[in-house]
Amino acid sequence: MKCKKCAATISEFDISCQSCGALTATTRDDLQKTDPRSSRAISWALIAMGGLGLVFVIANSWTDWYSGLDYVAPTAVLLVGAITLIISARKK
Numbered sequence: 837m838k839c840k841k842c843a844a845t846i847s848e849f850d851i852s853c854q855s856c857g858a859l860t861a862t863t864r865d866d867l868q869k870t871d872p873r874s875s876r877a878i879s880w881a882l883i884a885m886g887g888l889g890l891v892f893v894i895a896n897s898w899t900d901w902y903s904g905l906d907y908v909a910p911t912a913v914l915l916v917g918a919i920t921l922i923i924s925a926r927k928k
Contacts, residue, residue, distance in 0.1 A: 849873075872924055879920035886914025 837848050841858040849871040851861045889910025896902065 870924075870927070872927060875924035875927075876921065879917050879924055882913055882917025882920060884917075886910045886912075886917055889913060 837846050837860070838844070839846055839853040839856060839858060839860060842853060842856040844853055844855040846853055846860060849869055852859050887910075890907065893906045893910060897906075
């Protein structure tokens, strides 16, 4: 896709031109597009945070303050990341 103002090559998911700053979105649909690369990056970040949270809980399971509920939050973050990854893969 080319910028109408400066003819620079831009991604179809960019809302504005990075070289001249002109707005490239012309319709409401253009503004509501989601970038699949950033959606995948966010989902992988959530999966990593959930995985690290589970590793932390398992590593500290020998302590006195251990509870079975400690697994809930990291598992929820892990599941949200996996669901986001599946949804972003389907929207390709």
